[in-house]
Amino acid sequence: MNDCYVNKLPSESKTHIAIVGTGSSAFAAAIKAAEEGAKVTLIEGAKIIGGTCVNIGCVPSKIMIRSAHISHLQSSHAFGGISLNQPQINRAKLVKQQQARVEELRHTKYESILDNNPDIELIRGWANFEDAHTLVVKQGKGSEIRLKPDKILLATGASSAVPDIPGxxxxxxxxxxxxxxxxxxxxxxxxxxxxxxxxxxxxxxxxxxxxxxxxxxxxxxxxxxxxxxxxxxxxxxxxxxxxxxxxxxxxxxxxxxxxxxxxxxxxxxxxxxxxxxGRNPNTEQLMLGKAGVQLDNKGAIIIDDHMRTSVGHIFAAGDCTNQPQYVYVAAAAGTRAAINMTGGDAALNLSAMPAVVFTDPQVGTVGLTEAEAIKRGIDAESRTLSLESVPRALANFDTDGFIKLVADKNTGRLLGAQVLSAEGGEIIQTAAIALYNQMTIKELSNQLFPYLTMVEGIKLCAQTFTKDVKQLSCCAG
Structure with a gap:
């Protein structure tokens, strides 16, 4: 067996941070840690870097969804003066275009960062704990590297879960x-x-x-x-x-x-x-028991709002943890973990975390549903606005869906929003900002929203708490 033992990497004066994984949380942490003066070692066993989002998740799926949307518009739109057309689909050509963009973004957002940042180094191999302070990186053919970094960030992501169905x-x-x-x-x-x-x-x-x-x-x-x-x-x-x-x-x-x-x-x-x-966290190979890192019953690493695990110098971020599995949460967690590993104090507040499902119409959610609010003992009320009451939806001849707002009945403060609408992913961010800033329904209904936009539906829904919007003129304030 060929062993290479590394206690600290060359710059002895710098904090040495080892990051297991090379996805969004890993790179966000690496970039921030390097900015804060640390020496970073990224560890990756897979052939390509970049993790789920750019390679096999967000990017290729949204490209595919967009191509499908274009196809659907050609064959199923609502405008009678434009003839419908059944498009001819060349799936191989679509995939080629899709993967070219994936490769482009992987290079721009991941590979080029390694090329241009001397304080971030990549080691190839699969990592596991030997003890709480030692990582063993297995590189094949019996070769191993042992690292004893000052801090460790686990950012190993998740993989597809497969149900136990016979056959x-x-x-x-x-x-x-x-x-x-x-x-x-x-x-x-x-x-x-x-x-x-x-x-x-x-x-x-x-x-x-x-x-x-x-x-x-x-x-x-x-x-x-x-x-x-x-x-x-x-x-x-x-x-x-x-x-x-x-x-x-x-x-x-x-x-x-x-x-x-x-x-x-x-x-x-x-x-x-x-x-x-669903997806399961990639934690089995890490041998976390040897480090004393606690997991939940699904195998996810338990962390607090500072991305700290049960072991003081070990942090975790992204889909391998008990936080929501969204790439923007992972990246935000990685950045904050880096701040905390280099002596700072940064928490991640998920109370106003928006989520989007890219169906058509899109699903956008933030905060509490009415049922969740009531379960927490809050005297809550809600209003639901059909898209038939949103002028832009009428102009688009696309009124499938609704906008729903949930509020505290006593204070009027916004508690949550649920949207099923075209452009729902764009609409929900307005509700998320309102929720984060603890706005009331009245304050939201008094804001200026541009006409004709889908997001105006947020204002109209807020107005339904006190009036019948069907009795308002088109852009009534």
Whole structure:
């Protein structure tokens, strides 16, 4: 065995920080730590750097979703004076364009940073703890590097979770990783799952021309306000998807050509199966028990709002932790972890964290639902505004969805917002800023919103707490 033992890297006067992983939280931390004067060692065992978002998550999925949206507009728009057209889809060409942009962004946002920052070094290999202060990096062919850094950040991300369904593991199913780079479109795609990734990809494949069946353990987006899931089911079925709620396969088999899924609704055959039932934190290989780092019952690293683990000099950020699995949360956590590892004091406040599901219409949420507020003992009330009352939606001939605001009945303070709307991801940020600044419904309704915009629906919904917006003129203040 070839051992290389490193106590501190060359600059002895600098704090040495080792970061396991090279995704968004890892690079955000590395950049900030280097700015603060630290020497950073990034450790990565995978062939490519950049983590989930740029390589197999946010970037390729949003490119695919956009292409599917363009296809849908050609074949299904509401403007009678423009002829409908069934587009010809060249999936291989779309994937080539998509992956070229992925490679471009990976180079610009990750690889070039390594090239241009001498205080950030990359070591290739898989890391695990030997003890609380020692990381062993296995590089293959018996070669190992041992590091004893001053601080450690764990940023190892998460991987697709696969449910325990008989026969599934022996079949050639897809996860989102394979689905996003497939150069062919399935004739019939069955999607197991009804959360964010499942619904985004199901609708994308549907709009690109596949027949799609969605099998949900319970309902669509079960953690959100029930009206959101119900609204999406109606929209998906209108577009031609088969939706099977409260139904998972009892077993899965593959005969070399087709998948066969048995269920309480009968046998389902398809030529491709996508499993999108959540993601599990990548923590098993780290041997965290040797370091004394505590995990929750899902294997996620438990951290506080300063990204500290149960061990003082070990921090964690991103999808491997018990924080919400969003890339912007991961990046913010990485930056704050770096500040704290270099002597600062930075907390991450998630009380006004917006979330977006990139279906069409989009889902945007922030803060509490009415049910969550009541469960916390808050005397809450809500109002729901149909998009038929939003002038821009009427002008777009696209009124599917709603905007809902939740408020404290006694103080009028905004508690949360739930949006199912075109441009919902843009709309929700206004609600998030209002929530962060503890605005009241009255204050929100008195703000100036540009006309005609979808975000004006926030103002109109706020006005419904005190008046009937149907009785207002178009842009009444």
């Amino acid at each position: 599934l593991s022996e079949s050639p199913y897809w996860t989102s990783t394979e689905a996003l780079v497939s150069k062919t479109l399935p004739k019939h795609l069955v999607v197991i799952g009804a959360s964010v990734v499942a619904l985004e990809l199901a609708q994308a494949f549907l709009r690109l021309g596949s027949k799609v069946t969605i099998m949900a353990r319970s309902v669509f987006l079960s953690k959100e306000d029930p009206a959101i899931g119900e609204g999406l089911v109606t929209i998906f079925e209108k577009e031609g998807a088969r939706v099977m709620l409260d139904t998972l396969p009892k077993s899965v088999s593959h005969d070399g050509k087709s998948f066969v899924l048995s269920s309480k609704a009968g046998e389902i055959r398809c030529d491709q199966l996508l499993v999108a039932t």
